[in-house]
Amino acid sequence: MKEKGIMNGGFGSWTGYFTEHDIMVGVEAEGVVGSLEYDGQRSDGSTVKCDNDDYFVSARAIAGKGFDFGDFGLTPYAGIAARYWYDDIKTTGGYEREITQFYVPIGLNVIANMDDNWSIGGTLEGDLFLGGEVKSKLSQAGSGYEDATNTQEFMKGGGARFSMFLEYDLDYCSLGLEPYFRYWQFAESQTDTVLYGGSLANVVEPKNKFYMSGIRLYVKF
Template structure:
């Protein structure tokens, strides 16, 4: 299971952030469709392909001038898998993938600038198809620290905003259901302790005198994870998840109300 210390830290910080929210003065709800190029790489293995999904966000600025942002989304689709078996034989297959995420961010707006920090969770579920295939899930708990430039589009006309964010991994786990591929072994549960993420986006928006603001965003996300802890699966040697990198580049389009 996920490191209890990481989960505990996540819960305490989430309660603290939620407790800082006074009565809201204004709010903006955004709903968007997404399309992304997804790439995951580790030694001797790569997974790459398009994913599609949706995202929603609620943003509020309070009478005190502080702000809160709650967001979440999902990307899903199929990718091409190019790797090797445990014995070193090449394997090419396809996978079914679903990436879900959510988080809360507490900001301190000052003019067009809004520094913020928060808490986030990311879950990625893979299904490796074909003979010898199995399911694998990745869960990350992380601390986002970032800066937004610009603000939600309220008046008529054009607007823009940008955001840059660093994500510190608090903890996580990779669960590989290896018993699906070989009933003689146990499933692997490898704790994740070290890693980081980066996120950046630029948004252009337009609003008529009446109606919602229409948004178009270009965004990029990057994760760099160190080797996991080891776990025993009924074989002479324990197993671990190797160091790996994930890159997601995509477009979002939707409306803000």
């Protein structure tokens, strides 16, 4: 199966700097919501195409060490993060899915100050997967089905993100534009034995990939 579509949302973040030791700490929360196009099939092989209701939220806390080279700065960082995806397949035999995952982001922030209050920069990050859980409410598909919970194991997945930004300083605040790209992949989960179509069966969350690209518009104080 494949799901694709456009989602909209917002984010907020706070960053603090301890100048004595050039230490950076930051927290961020993000949420997007929308309708995705589902293209897949049922267990009997029949085709399913429908619109899903989805929302995606994530949160992170990071810390890093800044290195100042005049108008150019580097900040390597690491932290802890979580992501949650709610997916409601809106068709006959459809059901809700909830995916919760934890990971360690390890990355590098780059910034270069230019003339006339402009600055550019970007982020390159790799994500170490700690583990996760996929809850599939199969009982909503009809009688003879039970809900399944599949565990995703440590290091059986990973991700990466890349972004660039262009920012203008207005003295009292800064305005920014940030295109970004994110990627995740996960191996097949552990099995859960549940009632499936009236008989016991081993259910798994299959190997899968996740792509997300977008543009952030932000105001920084």
